[in-house]
Amino acid sequence: MTDTAPAAGSVRRLAGALYRRPRLQLSLLLSAPLAWLVLAYLGSLTVLFLSAFWTTDSFTSNVVKIWNADNFTALLTTDVYRQVALRSVGVALAVTALCILIAFPIAFYTARIASPRRRPLLVVAILTPLWASYLVKAYAWRLILAQGGLLDWVLGPLGIKGPGYGLTATILVLTYLWLPYMILPIHAGLEQLPVSLLDASADLGARTGRTFRSVVLPMILPSVAAGSVFTFSLSLGDYIAVQIVGGKTQLIGNIIYSNITLDLPLAAALGTVPVVIIVLYLLAVRRTGALSSL
């Protein structure tokens, strides 16, 4: 080291000064990221949710800063908003349930049945679709579900028609989009399941079904909960896939989107719905201990 050079000496002095002041180090590390995340991001979020208590001039569409809860009253009393909110939660729950149902056999195969040599390759196979563009995947389903598309062609000889664009298509596509987020944690959970527990269960006389219910399921539950955080919250906020394959279906995201330019305070009030639901969901899931494994 060239400590004799004056520049290096001052660097060393600075390093020493920093080393003796851990608080200064910490504030140097944190100031830029906190300015960004807390001031800029949390600040703008706060302003947005405060604006939910403002109103809009119905002629000029300008925001009027008079405090009131009209938007929330509208939210709770207007049938359309209530229906759409319920429908969105229903879609998110349906997508989560479908993802669990489909992910379980796949994860069980990749984690416990496939030979250990092939497992890394299978994990890559699960991950690969995540790197493909969201829009491209939704677009692929638009092609599949189109009239005269792949699904009609496959189902045609059986005398069944595909669901076409609509609510069913939306649930299907969202399930497809978020499925890897469910497979991965379940795969990880199943892979970490100690064989000795399963052996012990068998030694104590439990059949496969009983072992599954009493040993595997309880131990996998945190993984399922972790996966469901993604499938649920990603579905609840989505409004792009609905536009691509949903036909006339409206979810909460669409309503927020269509109100933004005309009535920002109402859009902000509508925006609190998914945020509150997601926070409640996260709190509920936290009880299973799933968030620590995220």
Added chain:
Amino acid sequence: MNLSRPARIALRVAAALGFAVIYVPLLLVLVNSLNPDRSSGWPPPGLTFGWWADAWHSSGARAALWTSVKAGLGATAIALVLGTLVAFACQRFRFFGRDAISFVVVLPIALPGIVTGVALNTAFRTVLEPLGVGLGLFTVIVGHATFCIVVVFNNVIARLRRMPGSYEEAAADLGAHTFRTFVDITFPLVRSALVAGALLAFALSFDEIVVTTFTAGPGIQTLPVWIFSNMARPQQAPVVNVVAAVLVLLSVIPIYLAQRLSSDTASGSRI
């Protein structure tokens, strides 16, 4: 668990079906880019590379791709710096509000994109516009960086947790000062975690459409926004098909890179 033979076969078949469903849409996109029929019906009446030539000359798609790359690189650079700073602060120090910080870092990606998008949009218009800075590529980069911080943070903090502190102590004992220890010891140890984080950050930014919609100025079109606005136009459908196929093919690159990186960098999950 001793699964019976039929149960094993059933699971095998179910998994095979599952993988088939996962990959059929991606394969369909590839085949469809060669479909000579404008309406993209199935089965394709033949195969042609004509649309690929058209797409190559499509100036809109090219400009959008270039914008996406610039936005992705900018957002990744910012996320790398900020994410690494927070990760070091949270791992090396104990301070009031440490748990709250890791929560704030995750928030931009946990909340629906539309909420983040609208919040940033109103903030930009009220704060930046009086300063003469309108919405443009810059605001897109800022928006993307906000939700990319978390992936860098996660990768770096995971690496720091598993890194024995004894290496740095040894360096200090041998007379290295804080900066030299960082350059010679700490940085080489976290480098692959940084690369993995950068890869994820770029992929997230490159794929983002919702936040982009709200933070992009007029005339700024990233590739997802371009695809979305051209998807419903029959005239543009063949070119969209080709761009979609290209994106499917391009996704092989990050998969390959992620595999090359050490497997412990959580290159897996995108969150």
